[in-house]
Amino acid sequence: MELKKINENVWELPETYKQGMKVKGNIYLNDELYEGLQKDVFEQIANVACLPGIQKYSLAMPDCHYGYGFCIGGVAAFDERYGVISPGGVGFDINCGVRLIKTNLSKKDVEDKTKLKELLNEIFTNVPSGLGSKGKIRLDNNQIDTVLEEGVEWAIKEGYGTKKDLERIEENGRMKEADASFVSESAKKRGKPQLGSLGSGNHFLEIQYVDEIFNEETAKVYGVEKDQLMIMVHTGSRGLGHQICADYLRRMENATKKYNIKIPDRQLACAPINSEEGEAYFKAMSCGANYAWANRQLITHWVREAFEKVFKNSYENMGMEIVYDVAHNIAKKETHIVDGKEKSVIVHRKGATRAFGPNHSEIPEIYRPVGQPVIIPGDMGTASYLLSGTELAMEKTFGSTAHGAGRTLSRVKALQMYKSSEVQERLEKEGILVMADSKGVIAEECPEAYKDIEAVANVCDNSGIALKVSRLKPLGVVKG
DNA sequence: ATGTTC
Numbered sequence: 001m002e003l004k005k006i007n008e009n010v011w012e013l014p015e016t017y018k019q020g021m022k023v024k025g026n027i028y029l030n031d032e033l034y035e036g037l038q039k040d041v042f043e044q045i046a047n048v049a050c051l052p053g054i055q056k057y058s059l060a061m062p063d064c065h066y067g068y069g070f071c072i073g074g075v076a077a078f079d080e081r082y083g084v085i086s087p088g089g090v091g092f093d094i095n096c097g098v099r100l101i102k103t104n105l106s107k108k109d110v111e112d113k114t115k116l117k118e119l120l121n122e123i124f125t126n127v128p129s130g131l132g133s134k135g136k137i138r139l140d141n142n143q144i145d146t147v148l149e150e151g152v153e154w155a156i157k158e159g160y161g162t163k164k165d166l167e168r169i170e171e172n173g174r175m176k177e178a179d180a181s182f183v184s185e186s187a188k189k190r191g192k193p194q195l196g197s198l199g200s201g202n203h204f205l206e207i208q209y210v211d212e213i214f215n216e217e218t219a220k221v222y223g224v225e226k227d228q229l230m231i232m233v234h235t236g237s238r239g240l241g242h243q244i245c246a247d248y249l250r251r252m253e254n255a256t257k258k259y260n261i262k263i264p265d266r267q268l269a270c271a272p273i274n275s276e277e278g279e280a281y282f283k284a285m286s287c288g289a290n291y292a293w294a295n296r297q298l299i300t301h302w303v304r305e306a307f308e309k310v311f312k313n314s315y316e317n318m319g320m321e322i323v324y325d326v327a328h329n330i331a332k333k334e335t336h337i338v339d340g341k342e343k344s345v346i347v348h349r350k351g352a353t354r355a356f357g358p359n360h361s362e363i364p365e366i367y368r369p370v371g372q373p374v375i376i377p378g379d380m381g382t383a384s385y386l387l388s389g390t391e392l393a394m395e396k397t398f399g400s401t402a403h404g405a406g407r408t409l410s411r412v413k414a415l416q417m418y419k420s421s422e423v424q425e426r427l428e429k430e431g432i433l434v435m436a437d438s439k440g441v442i443a444e445e446c447p448e449a450y451k452d453i454e455a456v457a458n459v460c461d462n463s464g465i466a467l468k469v470s471r472l473k474p475l476g477v478v479k480g
Numbered sequence: 481a482t483g484t485t486c
Binding site: 201236243 | 481486
């Protein structure tokens with residue numbers, strides 16, 4: 001069945017697409033991205049539309065693609081009284097997300113490539129990366145529980161940053177509902193040695209520069225200007241979040257039966273938000289989210305140290321403040337307008353970024369005139385984007401927008417087609433230094449393996465669910 | 481994404 005094109009950037013999946021749909025689907029795309037989509041993504045969007053208590057639309061962002069149960073790039077909100085919560089709507093890497101750190105340095109300060117190399121080497125040594133990578137700190141059983149319940153507040157107490165950092169993080173780096181007694185011992189065991197590590201796959205740490213400004217006013221509010229040196233950190237909750245997801249998927253399968261919820265796909269296992277199982281998952285997921293924020297905070301601390309060592313200056317003097325830190329995989333209790341009335345809902349964002357608009361009480365005061373910063377990483381050879389949240393996003397997408405470029409080649413395919421050493425050489429000629437923990441990751445993550453980040457950012461901008469603020473280009477890349 | 485199928 002054909003989808004209905006509502007306007008240049010919105011496609012509608014009618015309720016007749018599949019039996020049992022309670023709401024329509026709405027997908028944010030352009031013609032090119034629409035052509036590139038497989039049918040299985042539409043099926044997943046339709047499946048989510050069948051879940052109890054879903055509000056308004058089953059949504060998909062421009063970077064949507066097939067995922068576990070819910071598609072990546074999927075957004076769905078459920079009524080807080082009779083709706084459901086689903087681990088598949090959050091994803092395995094709970095609070096996989098991105099942090100953008102600014103500096104008052106400029107592109108010129110690393111024009112000397114030996115300087116850039118020195119910086120990358122220092123970061124590579126100071127921030128553990130790669131599959132199964134372990135952090136530099138050792139937590140005991142009490143400490144891991146504190147990390148899970150306090151998130152970045154724990155990190156600040158331990159000296160990894162300042163109170164000012166807290167203000168520049170979604171939820172101030174702490175989900176209050178977190179309760180470590182709902183996280184399994186095996187999840188904690190995996191999480192303990194990994195706190196403060198980057199991980200592998202699409203996770204990265206980049207030194208970037210501001211290549212272009214699209215909105216001077218918003219850029220000024222964010223403290224962003226042309227040629228400025230930036231650091232972007234993309235990582236999540238490592239093995240801990242993965243284990244929490246696996247644990248609760250199993251528990252949710254039983255709950256789905258227990259509460260007699262009809263689901264069109266087993267991977268959509270869920271429970272009523274107000275049930276014992278639903279509440280337990282939310283508390284555990286919140287722990288995973290806090291761990292991920294603490295993880296990005298420790299990494300920030302070690303990046304600051306690396307800059308201090310190389311530039312022989314304090315990080316405060318170098319203006320190394322957090323612009324913002326956003327979650328890409330999370331479920332949140334939020335208030336949105338539905339049928340003209342304020343309503344409490346659980347918003348699932350799986351591969352989607354919160355994009356709250358101007359004057360929202362949950363965004364930092366300094367950003368309220370223009371809306372929250374939205375950080376969208378691209379591939380290591382092209383660019384990443386900084387955008388701002390909008391009133392239209394509040395109205396249309398429960399305050400959400402895209403989260404990245406999305407893969408176009410599978411890892412296996414990319415490995416067959418490209419050679420890491422060749423990709424590395426080519427990028428170096430373009431002025432981008434890449435360091436990786438493993439041999440294959442550069443080929444797997446090569447620019448050709450990703451969709452066009454420009455198209456994704458432009459669909460957000462054109463449709464109005466986030467506005468472009470600036471483009472960031474990579475200079476130095478650390479991969480797992 | 482992930483001690484890449486405890």
